[in-house]
Amino acid sequence: MGLIGSMLPAMGRQYWLVKQEPESYAWATFEEDGRTSWTGVRNYQARNNLRSMRAGDAVLYYHSVSDRQVVGVARVEKEAYPDPTATEGDWVAVDIVPVRKLKVPVNLAQLKEDPVTSEMLLIRHTRLSVVPVSEAQYLRILELGKTPR
DNA sequence: GCCAACGTTGGC
DNA sequence: GCCAACGTTGGC
Numbered sequence: 034m035g036l037i038g039s040m041l042p043a044m045g046r047q048y049w050l051v052k053q054e055p056e057s058y059a060w061a062t063f064e065e066d067g068r069t070s071w072t073g074v075r076n077y078q079a080r081n082n083l084r085s086m087r088a089g090d091a092v093l094y095y096h097s098v099s100d101r102q103v104v105g106v107a108r109v110e111k112e113a114y115p116d117p118t119a120t121e122g123d124w125v126a127v128d129i130v131p132v133r134k135l136k137v138p139v140n141l142a143q144l145k146e147d148p149v150t151s152e153m154l155l156i157r158h159t160r161l162s163v164v165p166v167s168e169a170q171y172l173r174i175l176e177l178g179k180t181p182r
Numbered sequence: 183g184c185c186a187a188c189g190t191t192g193g194c
Numbered sequence: 195g196c197c198a199a200c201g202t203t204g205g206c
Contacts, residue, residue, distance in 0.1 A: 101205075158188095160202085
C-alpha cells in the first residue's frame, strides 16, 4: 500500500470474501508465502468484484469443498491489474496479504444458522468465488471466530 | 461419488 | 435472441 492508501481513513473500508479449495492454495501456504497474487478468476461477476477492491479492504478467506469454513482475514495490498495467467480475455488479479488466522474457524453450518451471516452471497450465490460482505457480516464472523478486530 | 445450480457456448 | 447441451463448482 502506498502513502496515500495508508492515509485513507479506515471507515471507507470495504469487506470481501474469497473462496479457495485448501487443496489448491491453503491458508497455511498463504501465510508462509506472506503475499499472493489472486489470479485465475474467470467469472465476470467475480472479476467485477476484484475490480472494486481497494487497497486496505478486508478479505475473509474461505476454504471451500473439503473444509467449508472461514479460516482467516487478509487485506488487499495491490488493486486490480491484468491477470498474468490469462492468455486471452479481460481478466484481472489483485494482491492480498494475510492479516490473521481466525482463532476458531467459522464453518458453513454456523454461517447458515446465524441470522446475520445466513444472508451472505457466499450462501445465496454459492458459485461466486469473490463476493462482497457487509460490515455487520464481517464483524459477526470475527465474533463467531473469537477473533479480535 | 453424486447431483443441483449455474454460467457459457453454439446451433438455429 | 432463444434455448439445449455442456462443463464447472461446490455442498452433501
